[in-house]
Amino acid sequence: MTPFDYVRADGPDAAVKQVVARPTAAFLGGGTGLIDLMKLYAERHDLLVDVSRLPMDKVEATEKGVRIGANVRNSDLAYHAAIRTRFPVLSEALLSGASPQLRNMATVGGNLMQRTRCPYFRDGHSACNKRVPKSGCAALDGVNRGHAVLGTSDHCIATHPSDLCVALAILDATVRTTGPKGERTIPFADFHRLPGDTPDRETALDHGELITAVDLPALPWATRSHYLKVRDRASYEFALTSAAVALEIADGVIKQARIALGGVGTKPWRAAEAEKALVGKKPTPEAFAAAGDAALAGAVPRQHNAFKIPLAKRTVARALAAAAAMPG
Amino acid sequence: MSTTAVGKPMDRVDGRLKVTGAARYAAEHDYPNLAHAVLVTSTISKGTIAEVVTAAAVKARGVAAVVTHKNAPKMKVPEPFGGEKPSAGSTTAPVLNTDQVFWFGQPVAIVIAETLEQARHAAQLVRVTYQEQPANLTLDSAGKVTTPKKIMTEATTVEIGHAERALKAATLKVDAVYETPQFNHNAIELHATVAAWDGGKLTVHDTAQFVFGVQADLATRFGLKPADVRALAPLVGGGFGGKGVAWPSTYLAPLAAKVVGRPVKLVLARDQIYGCVGGRPPIRQRVAVAADKDGKLTALIQAGRSATGTTNQFVEQFTFPARHLYACPNIYLTQETIALDTCPPTFMRAPGECPGTFALESALDELSYQLKIDPVRLRQINEPDKDPTTGAPFSNRKYQEALALGAEKFGWNRRTPEPRSMADGRMLVGLGMATATYPVYRMPGSARVAVSADGTAVVQSGCHEMGMGTATAQTQIAADLLGLPVEKVRFELGDTNLPFAMVAGGSSQTISVAAAVSAAVAELKGVVLKLATAGPLEGLKPAAVAVRDGGLYRTDDPASGESFASILQRAGRKSAEAKAEVMPGAEMQKWSMHSYGAQFCEVRVDPDFGTVRVVRFVGAFDVGRVMNAKTARSQFLGGITMGLGMALLEETHRDGRTGRIVNADLAEYMVPVHADVPAIEAYWVGDPDPHTPMGAHGIGEIGITGVAAAVANAVYHATGRRVRRVPITPERLLAAPRDG
The missing domain is CATH 3.30.365.10 (Aldehyde oxidase/xanthine dehydrogenase, molybdopterin binding domain)
Structure with a gap:
């Protein structure tokens, strides 16, 4: 990796100032993604500001919702009683990711900033618009089995790899930040950007803007929610396809539905049209299959990833069926 | 020699060093x-x-x-x-x-x-x-195609009878192409x-x-x-060969x-x-098999192309298993290489036998459905009474015993023959099997044995420990040869200052070194006998004494003798040593010498997602006498696990435009993790081979052979979908046409 300075921040404001002062500085959380990428020269920073010890590590559950500190470790969040009972989809998503060792290190804030597994981004050498703007995209006609079919552009087809973010996408989450312009909140749907012609800009954050917490509003029917992940290996593997779903069912009819997909999108992919298609329907296999079709309506395959489209449709349908079978 | 230590599940002599981190590996030297x-x-x-x-x-x-x-x-x-x-x-x-x-x-x-x-x-x-x-990067590229003059010491092409003619004449037959990608050792x-x-x-x-x-x-x-x-x-x-x-x-x-x-x-x-560092090359093989209605093979063809480098001539001998496994009057086997502009390939656990058995044993499984004959039965029907291509007698073939043992332990008889006939709720269940085989190779070896006046012994050979338990097994062997308890014997290895040993490869090391240790002990007998200038051994010729119980004893009066320690102490010597070099004998020319096994696999397949999970695996092996039941079991488990990776997960992905390997790390090149590996059971027949040192065969490689076919065959039984290219990924399985 490129030689860099390391400082441990005294507080969120100091951390922001330290990063703002250096154009290529970065915040360091659990380090499970950033350090790897620096070793691979996919990222280069001359300063790391360690925020992992800042007191942003609480999960505060109230009737109004749950506030999750940015430094909460994945494993702590996954096993938190409020999350397991009120938002099972979130707990399941977290536990389907990485390995216990990694989950013990990785933070919620870091997970929101997780970067793609695209090998052409990570190798530090191939043409990659995400790593080096305007350098091209080696993945478009390269080995692209793992790449996205939703939200892609001619400049980038890199998949967003997070499991947690797919669950957050259906939970009306809000990201709280502090930055050079003060504090603000960002709706989760606006947090990650589509690649378009600037795939190097992945989030709504400004340079030096620090995630402090993620808020989940109360969503009583999220008790009927589920995360389903399909992958080659039974564990320690990114999703080929995944689905986070929640259903409100009353009198045998779907009142509300939430669907988001992982493994197929350039960002955590909320499928609003598919959700709408379910409202007022009976929870039947046919309705769930139709929701799967609707969720993948705009999918664009490349040479090696066309299989993901039918696979994702089935993943959505299976996840919905599993949620419907849960006690409401 | 009494086998007091040999065969026992003795703990690794270096186990404590390894698990405490005290063992020093190459990169830890300063x-x-x-x-x-x-x-x-x-x-x-x-x-x-x-x-x-x-x-x-x-x-x-x-x-x-x-x-x-x-x-x-x-x-x-x-x-x-x-x-x-x-x-x-x-x-x-x-x-x-x-x-x-x-x-x-x-x-x-x-x-x-x-x-x-x-x-x-x-x-x-x-x-x-x-x-x-x-650059030429694929099997279909313009790289130079060569039919090797020989493959190792064997002819490249074997032709017996008229295989193509017999195939044409047959009505019950399979003629298919099987592919294996590049793999890397990791x-x-x-x-x-x-x-x-x-x-x-x-x-x-x-x-x-x-x-x-x-x-x-x-x-x-x-x-x-x-x-x-x-x-x-x-x-x-x-x-693993890398x-x-x-x-x-x-x-x-x-x-x-x-x-x-x-x-x-x-x-x-x-x-x-x-x-x-080279990996296992990509290979494409055609296998054609035909049988009469009773299941007797009438034609067997295996022919194909493996990649090699432009800067070596490595040939993966994938047609070797078919030379020795089944009786058939018409056999045609041949292979060619294509030279690619890639890091040249090399040995990877069971080179040849591993990809070769994937193709051959998949084809036999396909044939079993045509014949409506149980796959185990098909392999019983075609048991040869001598080597099918060389005509040599078998040294000690116990394949049928291994097959029966595996079938019994696995519970093969609960399998219903029709594809898709064993579902469990939504999940499709399949049972498959395949034959495992690996040759008995023996190489030159040498060893030094020294006994001391304190009653201990040091045995040395410049061989290798890569996790298989070499020092442990050789300690057991030397202890029995000397008649000493294992605690009194130390084995030293991995150093060119020690007596010469060949590559730890071809599953040859155990018997090659054991032969040398045995010869060194025989030499030592004469050396020590010369020091016995008084006492019960005085004046005896080596032929009149035997090594036993940590000393020398008269063959005509077994109660009469003396320990090494006693002889050395009386002679005023701290130690005595002898060295021996042993070349392999003519046994491999005289006998058909192979290990055999049968691999049994149960899979559960999600029919919507195409995901395959192996839930049970049983391997039963005929590998002569086993030297250490614990490390042997670990070798079989390791080989089978590596085979599961080959079957379902592993593939080196190369960008066709540049030649860059795009999944060159352990996250993206998928080897099985714990969750992918079921409880594996390994059994062995255990019948000593009369024509090998210690009656043993090498066991490092046979475990991987046949595994990928057993998985593919189980997947077919579960789904009615035949996948002829590993790994069996969801997209390959869902794209395969469905029978039944």
């Missing part, structure tokens, strides 16, 4: 003033280096030197492995002495610095530009070399499966006498050390192992 080297590797597959700009790297902090083809000392390229003399030559590419690029990942510069971090950073600052030429221990010069003498601590090959290789490259090169590898953290010959890092560390005049440590990064 020297005063040691510098760190990092390689810069090519980013094209074929062409010439136009320019290497090193100015920024040379100026970077801590850098001692940057070595390129412009300033590297000249090295002589040794003969490739497999020739007349011992050699560990991996490729004939004159790496770092040429501007030619032969493959993507070839080392083109070495950066040497005070610390690893400084060396890594400076390596990133080296700028290399190329004149690129079109030992957890990275390839590493620590090199230190002392004047004209060189010491290397290397991650080697063949220290004497490394010694010969380095002696040639640097113009030294072999005796002036000492190679050490007493502990290796997994090899450390069987000297890949560039082994000689670039001494080269770097020579340039900077300091000891140098060179550890490859994981992606560099994909880049400059």
